[in-house]
Amino acid sequence: KAGVTQTPRYLIKTRGQQVTLSCSPISGHRSVSWYQQTPGQGLQFLFEYFSETQRNKGNFPGRFSGRQFSNSRSEMNVSTLELGDSALYLCASSLNGGGGYTFGSGTRLTVV
Amino acid sequence: DAKTTQPPSMDCAEGRAANLPCNHSTISGNEYVYWYRQIHSQGPQYIIHGLKNNETNEMASLIITEDRKSSTLILPHATLRDTAVYYCIVRVVITGGGNKLTFGTGTQLKVEL
Numbered sequence: 001k002a003g004v005t006q007t008p009r010y011l012i013k014t015r016g017q018q019v020t021l022s023c024s025p026i027s028g029h030r031s032v033s034w035y036q037q038t039p040g041q042g043l044q045f046l047f048e049y050f051s052e053t054q055r056n057k058g059n060f061p062g063r064f065s066g067r068q069f070s071n072s073r074s075e076m077n078v079s080t081l082e083l084g085d086s087a088l089y090l091c092a093s094s095l096n097g098g099g100g101y102t103f104g105s106g107t108r109l110t111v112v
Numbered sequence: 113d114a115k116t117t118q119p120p121s122m123d124c125a126e127g128r129a130a131n132l133p134c135n136h137s138t139i140s141g142n143e144y145v146y147w148y149r150q151i152h153s154q155g156p157q158y159i160i161h162g163l164k165n166n167e168t169n170e171m172a173s174l175i176i177t178e179d180r181k182s183s184t185l186i187l188p189h190a191t192l193r194d195t196a197v198y199y200c201i202v203r204v205v206i207t208g209g210g211n212k213l214t215f216g217t218g219t220q221l222k223v224e225l
Contacts, residue, residue, distance in 0.1 A: 033211075033212065035213075042217055048210050048211065048212060101158060101213065104155050108153075
């Protein structure tokens with residue numbers, strides 16, 4: 001079966017711009033979670049969506065937002081980019097938020 | 113949130129068992145222990161998870177202590193391709209619904225000839 005697909009794989013943006021990242025979960029999976037990975041902070045939870053509703057949010061500023069569509073695909077948006085937002089952004093899908101989580105390959109965002 | 117503590121690095125000879133320890137002394141009764149590994153900044157790969165019983169699959173075995181305060185991931189016959197960062201994770205169940213994976217800093221496992 002197809003895995004979790006994240007697009008784009010790489011992205012370079014300028015400070016102050018905004019960016020939208022996309023995640024297509026495994027077919028049938030209704031839960032999508034987003035994580036930020038940086039060398040300094042490691043992997044940190046951003047938010048979780050289930051059936052188009054945000055169930056949880058991590059400790060990130062309001063510049064980080066997301067949504068989930070009726071087909072379970074999810075997008076996350078970062079507005080007013082800062083240099084510190086440079087990171088690998090990963091999404092993970094699961095059937096209903098429990099069991100095994102499958103991660104995508106991530107989107108590497110570089111803010112210059 | 114429950115935190116996990118792992119040694120920063122470990123070495124293992126190819127063909128031998130790799131035993132990766134994890135401490136999660138603040139884990140709650142309904143929180144699962146997950147293990148993932150990550151190679152070269154790819155997406156983390158699921159290995160195994162459990163609540164309180166020992167678990168085994170085609171990749172590894174998970175041994176959870178009776179008090180659930182620690183666990184050990186066992187790769188029975190490590191190969192060079194098992195070189196990766198291994199994360200011990202607690203799945204936190206959020207009041208009102210939802211879950212999140214709380215990652216620790218991981219163990220860099222190096223498998224050598």
